[in-house]
Structure formats: C-alpha cells, structure tokens
Amino acid sequence: MKLPTLLLTATLCLCSCGKETKKTTQSTIELKTGSGIEVVYVPAGTFMMGKENGDDDESPAHKVSLAGFIMDKFEVTHEMFIEAELPNPSHWQDDPKKPVEQIRWQEARAYCNERSIMEGLDPYYDETKSGFPIIETANGYRLPTEAEWEYTARSGKDSDYSFGSSRQLKLHSWFEGNSGKRTHRVGTKKPNNWGIHDLYGNVSEWCEDVYDPHFYKNSPELSPAGPETKSSDPKRVIRGGSWRASSAMCRVSFRRGERTGDTDACFFTDYCGFRCVRNISKEQLNELIK
Amino acid sequence: MNPAALIPSIVLTIIFYSSSNSFGTLKSKLEQNTHKIVHEAYHEGNWELFISNADGSKQRNLTNTPKINELYPQCSPDGSKICFLVDTGTGRNTIRSAWVMSRDGKDRVKISDHARQPCWAPDSKKIVWLPQEYKKWNVVDYYSNGLMFYDVSTKKSTPHPISDKIRHLYNPSFSSNGKWIAATVHAGMGFNHAILLIEANGSKIINLGISGCRPCLKPNGNQITWGSGDHTIEVADIDLDSNNPKVGKRRLMIRDKVNKIYHSEWSPEGKYITFSRGPNGKGDLSKPSTYQGACEMVGVFARGWNIFSVPTANGTEIDFETASPGKDYYQVSKNGLSYKEADWLHQTK
Numbered sequence: 001m002k003l004p005t006l007l008l009t010a011t012l013c014l015c016s017c018g019k020e021t022k023k024t025t026q027s028t029i030e031l032k033t034g035s036g037i038e039v040v041y042v043p044a045g046t047f048m049m050g051k052e053n054g055d056d057d058e059s060p061a062h063k064v065s066l067a068g069f070i071m072d073k074f075e076v077t078h079e080m081f082i083e084a085e086l087p088n089p090s091h092w093q094d095d096p097k098k099p100v101e102q103i104r105w106q107e108a109r110a111y112c113n114e115r116s117i118m119e120g121l122d123p124y125y126d127e128t129k130s131g132f133p134i135i136e137t138a139n140g141y142r143l144p145t146e147a148e149w150e151y152t153a154r155s156g157k158d159s160d161y162s163f164g165s166s167r168q169l170k171l172h173s174w175f176e177g178n179s180g181k182r183t184h185r186v187g188t189k190k191p192n193n194w195g196i197h198d199l200y201g202n203v204s205e206w207c208e209d210v211y212d213p214h215f216y217k218n219s220p221e222l223s224p225a226g227p228e229t230k231s232s233d234p235k236r237v238i239r240g241g242s243w244r245a246s247s248a249m250c251r252v253s254f255r256r257g258e259r260t261g262d263t264d265a266c267f268f269t270d271y272c273g274f275r276c277v278r279n280i281s282k283e284q285l286n287e288l289i290k
Numbered sequence: 291m292n293p294a295a296l297i298p299s300i301v302l303t304i305i306f307y308s309s310s311n312s313f314g315t316l317k318s319k320l321e322q323n324t325h326k327i328v329h330e331a332y333h334e335g336n337w338e339l340f341i342s343n344a345d346g347s348k349q350r351n352l353t354n355t356p357k358i359n360e361l362y363p364q365c366s367p368d369g370s371k372i373c374f375l376v377d378t379g380t381g382r383n384t385i386r387s388a389w390v391m392s393r394d395g396k397d398r399v400k401i402s403d404h405a406r407q408p409c410w411a412p413d414s415k416k417i418v419w420l421p422q423e424y425k426k427w428n429v430v431d432y433y434s435n436g437l438m439f440y441d442v443s444t445k446k447s448t449p450h451p452i453s454d455k456i457r458h459l460y461n462p463s464f465s466s467n468g469k470w471i472a473a474t475v476h477a478g479m480g481f482n483h484a485i486l487l488i489e490a491n492g493s494k495i496i497n498l499g500i501s502g503c504r505p506c507l508k509p510n511g512n513q514i515t516w517g518s519g520d521h522t523i524e525v526a527d528i529d530l531d532s533n534n535p536k537v538g539k540r541r542l543m544i545r546d547k548v549n550k551i552y553h554s555e556w557s558p559e560g561k562y563i564t565f566s567r568g569p570n571g572k573g574d575l576s577k578p579s580t581y582q583g584a585c586e587m588v589g590v591f592a593r594g595w596n597i598f599s600v601p602t603a604n605g606t607e608i609d610f611e612t613a614s615p616g617k618d619y620y621q622v623s624k625n626g627l628s629y630k631e632a633d634w635l636h637q638t639k
Contacts, residue, residue, distance in 0.1 A: 085423075085424035085425075085426045086424075086426075086428065087423055087428060087430050087432060087433045087458070087477075088477060089430075089432075089476070089477045090477055091477065091482045093477065093478075102477065102482075106572075106582065106583075107430075127381060127382070127582075128381060128575060129575055130573065130574055130575040130576065130582065131582075132582065232571075232572070233572065262572045262582075262583070262584070263570050263571060263572045263584050263585065264520070264584055265431060265503065265520075265552075265584040265586050265587060266476065266483060266503060268482070268483060270482070
C-alpha cells in the first residue's frame with residue numbers, strides 16, 4: 001500500500017464562540033482504502049456552519065462540532081460503479097473518470113453499501129427494511145451529513161469559498177462559467193485546503209439529511225444530522241456547485257433541497273452526484289495507515 | 291304520418307341508448323370480447339400471474355406457485371404461449387430469469403437466468419429477451435446489456451446482430467411486420483434517455499424523438515402506445531413499413547393528474563389499450579420478494595394499483611378527472627394488490 005501522505009494543515013478555524021475566535025490545528029491524512037479508492041481523513045473539529053445575511057435558509061450561522069471521519073477525495077466515478085457492478089445511470093458516459101450523475105438518493109446509498117461489502121465493512125444502510133434505515137453501529141460507507149460536507153468544504157476557512165473569492169472559482173471548480181454545460185473528469189481542478197477535489201463544482205452532492213430551510217434555527221451543536229420527518233419521500237439536501245451552477249450557487253454555505261427521484265422510474269437530474277464518508281475510530285485509522 | 295309526431299319517440303330512443311347501463315357500454319363490449327387478460331399480482335406474499343376475461347370476470351391464479359415469483363407476462367400473438375419473468379431467492383441473492391409456458395400455465399421452460407423483460411416476435415416462434423448487465427441483483431429496469439433471440443422450437447438463444455452495442459434497454463416490443471423492435475434506452479448507447487426502434491435483423495437504430503418510456507407497438511397495424519410521463523399515456527401513428535419510421539399524428543392521450551399510469555398494452559384487435567394505474571410509491575419491503583424502487587418497476591410492490599382498459603376509438607383524450615367510468619374507461623381489476631404489467635392473451639386462433 002502506498003504510504004499515506006500526512007498533511008499537517010495549520011489553519012485558522014473560525015470558531016466564533018461568542019466574540020472569541022479560536023485558533024486550532026487541523027490535521028488531515030490522505031489514504032487509500034482496501035478497494036484502492038483515495039480518501040482523506042478529516043479530523044474532529046468545530047466550525048461555524050451557515051451564513052448570516054446569506055440566503056434565508058443559510059442563517060443563522062451556528063456552531064457545529066463533529067467527530068472525525070473519512071471522506072472520498074473525489075466524487076464517485078463511472079469506473080467505481082463498474083467496479084461495484086452497478087448500472088451507471090449517468091448522462092455523460094464518455095470518460096470513466098467522470099462523476100456519476102442522474103443518481104437517485106437511494107441509489108447513492110445503495111452504492112455506499114456495495115463499497116462497504118467490497119471492503120469487508122458492515123453496510124451502514126439496512127436493505128431489508130423500507131427506506132433503508134441507518135444502522136448506527138455499522139462501520140460502512142454512507143452519505144455525508146450536510147454539516148460534514150460543509151465542514152470539509154470550508155476546510156478551516158469562513159469565507160464563501162475556501163480558496164478566497166469567486167475570482168478563483170475557475171481554478172477550483174467546473175461550474176457554469178467554464179464547464180461547457182457538461183461534467184468533467186474528477187480531480188482536474190485544484191483541491192481545497194484539505195486535499196479534496198470538486199466540492200465546489202462538477203456535480204452537486206447528495207447528503208443524508210432531510211432538507212428543511214428552517215433547520216438552522218434549531219440545529220443541535222453536536223453532529224447535526226438534519227430534521228426528523230414523517231414524509232416517506234422528503235426532499236434531501238444536495239450540496240456544492242455543479243457544471244450548471246452559478247458562482248453564487250457554488251458558495252460553501254449554499255443549501256438546496258432536491259427531490260430524491262426514488263419514486264421516479266426515469267430520473268434526469270444530471271447534476272446530482274455524490275461522494276462517500278465513513279465513521280472511523282483512532283484504532284481503525286491507525287490500522288488503515290499501516 | 292306527421293314527422294313532428296316522431297320527434298318524442300326519437301328523443302326517447304336516443305336517451306335510452308345513451309343512458310343505458312347494459313347496452314353498448316364499455317363493460318358489455320368487454321364482456322363480449324373473447325380474449326383474456328394476463329397480469330402480475332402480489333398474492334399472499336408471493337408474485338403470481340393471474341388470468342381473467344377481458345372484463346375482469348372469472349379471474350384465477352394461472353401460476354399458483356407459492357414459493358416462486360412470476361412477473362411480467364407477455365402473450366404470444368397466436369395465443370398459445372406466455373413468456374414471463376421469475377424471481378427466485380431474496381434480497382441481494384435474487385436471480386431473475388426468463389421463462390415460457392403454454393397458455394394454461396403448463397410446460398414451463400427456462401429461457402435464461404439473469405434475464406430481463408422478454409417479448410414475442412410476431413410469428414410466435416421467437417422471444418426477444420435482455421441479458422442482465424451483471425449477474426449481481428439489481429431492481430433497476432434498464433439493467434440490461436445486449437439483446438437475444440430465443441427460438442421456442444430449438445430452445446436456443448442467439449444474439450441480435452449488434453447485441454454487443456446494445457446496452458441499458460428495457461421494455462422491448464416487436465412490430466407486427468417483424469422489421470423493428472421498439473424499446474426504451476436509459477443512459478446507454480450514446481443516449482441519455484430515448485425510445486428507439488432497432489432493426490430486428492440489422493444494425494439500424496432510430497431515435498423516435500418522443501419523450502417517455504415503455505413503448506408497445508400495435509399487433510395489427512401502424513400505431514404505437516407509450517407512457518409519455520408518469521401521468522400520461524399516448525397513442526400515435528407510426529409507419530413501421532417504412533425504412534425510416536417516424537411517429538405521426540397523435541390519436542389518443544390518457545391523463546391522470548393524481549395517479550401514475552403505466553404499462554400500456556394493445557388488445558389483439560387493437561380496439562383497447564390496457565394499463566396499470568395507482569398511487570405513487572417506492573415499494574414496501576415488509577412484503578417478501580419485493581424490492582425498493584419506483585413502484586412501476588418490475589418486482590416493486592405497488593399498493594393500490596389496478597388494471598384498466600380504454601377504447602382507442604372513442605376520442606382523442608381521456609382525462610380521469612372528467613372521464614366517465616364504464617364509458618370512457620373500465621376498471622378490469624378491483625383489489626389493488628399490485629396489479630401491473632397486463633397483456634392480452636389472444637383467443638386461440
């Protein structure tokens with residue numbers, strides 16, 4: 001196994017606890033999983049989620065604390081679907097290293113289970129029950145929560161874009177300003193501060209959470225996972241810019257709820273993709289580093 | 291005789307015939323129709339094929355196999371046989387296979403494991419079937435790779451001339467002249483989503499340019515029906531004898547704003563369109579041998595779905611919001627136990 005690259009990233013993590021701004025040191029670790037997929041260990045931390053004076057659903061900005069987790073370095077690609085022997089639903093199939101799109105929310109979760117099985121992990125979603133409920137004790141892959149996604153995309157910065165302003169967006173993202181109205185090979189734009197690519201564009205990414213524009217008013221501080229719902233098919237959060245998104249939609253705090261497509265025989269939302277995360281203990285992390 | 295004296299009796303006659311519940315109604319016409327309807331249903335924890343008269347009467351379980359799941363019946367044009375799908379195993383270990391049997395449910399022969407959605411050639415001697423993309427189970431409807439012909443007499447399958455270029459087809463339907471196979475493609479063959487005509491014995495592929503899915507070609511003429519959306523089914527002309535068929539005049543639009551309507555099929559003489567109708571849903575995994583997905587997909591339990599028929603010659607639009615039951619449409623099945631994928635079984639020729 002390739003030796004992991006240790007990225008010690010000293011960042012100014014803007015944890016606005018009252019009037020204080022706290023400096024913390026974050027350390028991310030680039031790894032390869034058992035199935036050869038590149039991931040990044042994202043350490044535990046606290047950050048300010050959302051944005052005051054942004055869109056209505058982005059406020060209030062609020063403090064969020066998360067445990068460490070592993071996140072895919074790239075969006076899930078066509079070749080990863082082929083490896084998992086799953087039908088690729090994507091509109092653009094001209095390059096196996098392009099991100100999968102036109103993927104329903106539940107199909108993205110099903111891929112997470114496939115990859116867990118391929119790597120000898122316990123599937124995180126219970127496929128024997130309607131709705132594929134979460135098995136909280138499982139160590140397998142899953143979709144990120146909205147908070148995990150934003151924490152990683154911010155990578156220690158509190159600005160709209162972790163790399164600075166929208167003027168640099170074209171260096172970090174495939175969006176409507178440079179995409180030519182289609183997806184592109186993953187990892188062809190600069191990564192964010194934590195070495196993760198395409199969070200700001202190419203395809204938007206499914207999260208686990210139910211979408212509620214008012215959720216930030218009541219969000220818990222510790223590991224928020226979205227609101228409860230009684231609906232059988234609520235809108236789910238989708239995060240990050242895409243090949244068709246404006247620069248404003250690529251902002252790190254921009255939120256959107258999307259129909260899951262789970263009840264549609266034909267799902268044509270060709271900007272919906274995803275990446276996987278999984279929980280990891282220190283022992284498991286050390287094992288993976290070995 | 292004064293003609294004016296006839297007017298009251300003429301009016302009364304018109305009123306009698308137009309309001310009669312028994313004479314000339316859709317129900318009475320279907321009662322007189324000698325063809326049968328075969329469809330899948332979820333019955334006592336198991337998928338079975340049921341057969342009934344065209345009006346839904348005398349319904350009975352045709353397969354009656356409590357431990358085997360039969361789905362997606364397709365009846366041979368000569369009315370002698372039925373091909374269908376069988377699901378065995380559960381969850382990730384499910385194997386879907388294609389089979390053929392005689393019209394009475396006997397003499398079952400397996401066509402292939404890991405197979406999807408078969409359909410009949412017009413001579414009733416060959417069956418088109420779609421090999422699965424991978425052997426691993428997946429409920430998705432476009433999970434196919436290639437196109438095969440099964441010869442009923444030799445029990446052998448041979449690939450279509452361009453089978454290696456065909457991917458992600460579903461819901462094939464053979465034209466009555468034997469020239470074309472219509473099917474939907476999703477995310478394959480260079481198409482995002484399209485309804486195609488594929489030359490049955492050649493390499494020509496034509497994108498019909500109509501939105502939607504699940505085409506069905508008229509068994510005795512040049513028309514096509516397909517689902518143009520979750521809530522609409524259409525019928526249009528199509529010149530299948532041409533070397534470059536195009537969809538022509540739209541003849542009928544069936545609409546239901548509330549329920550989904552899917553799986554349109556022609557009656558053998560082309561007088562009726564039969565389809566499945568019911569509320570939206572994504573399955574119910576508490577039902578054994580069912581899967582999660584859009585409820586119109588094969589193997590997904592569809593609560594409240596029933597079979598309906600409409601005449602094709604009564605007008606250009608049937609909207610369930612305003613249509614009259616028994617006149618504009620007829621409900622063939624009643625109990626809503628995931629009644630889907632109906633096909634008409636020709637009275638034996």
